[in-house]
Amino acid sequence: EAGVAQSPRYKIIEKRQSVAFWCNPISGHATLYWYQQILGQGPKLLIQFQNNGVVDDSQLPKDRFSAERLKGVDSTLKIQPAKLEDSAVYLCASSRRGGGANEKLFFGSGTQLSVL
């Protein structure tokens, strides 16, 4: 089966600019996650969707970050305006069912964002 697709692979922007990332999960997977991974750290959950509804966005900086998953399939994550501390890898993941216990996550290759 095809894996989780993400684009772009790399993005370099200046602070205060905006940027958008795209993710297409594995076909049929109900739950989609966006994680932020800063160099040397573990992934930090930004937002979790089940189908097209938000399950958890408690760690999403809502003043600058937004995400949507229209039609319950692919998703976009936007940052506007970007800050230097947003430099990180943004990982999209999906899981088959409702994102509960016993669900293993399948990750995309990520988008490496550098904010200058």
Add this chain to the structure above:
Amino acid sequence: GQQVMQIPQYQHVQEGEDFTTYCNSSTTLSNIQWYKQRPGGHPVFLIQLVKSGEVKKQKRLTFQFGEAKKNSSLHITATQTTDVGTYFCAGYSNYQLIWGAGTKLIIKP
């Protein structure tokens, strides 16, 4: 808040030596998952442990879940260059998957 502490942050080993990483949670976990992230890559699921005291093996990798379901370990016997990467534990508690900071396995030249 809920935390999963993972140690050590780095471990340098000679090829052929063993490697171990430990995770400790502040709360009881429903299960614990382990992922491997190769340099420049993304996390890849290795295994999930659910039962108290569970031990699972995958070739040279041995995974343990503590009796109290608050700690876990991953032990690699006789490391090889293909083992290089960062190993993450992620524990499920209160409807959240909580990630450790990872242990980076480095093979000495």
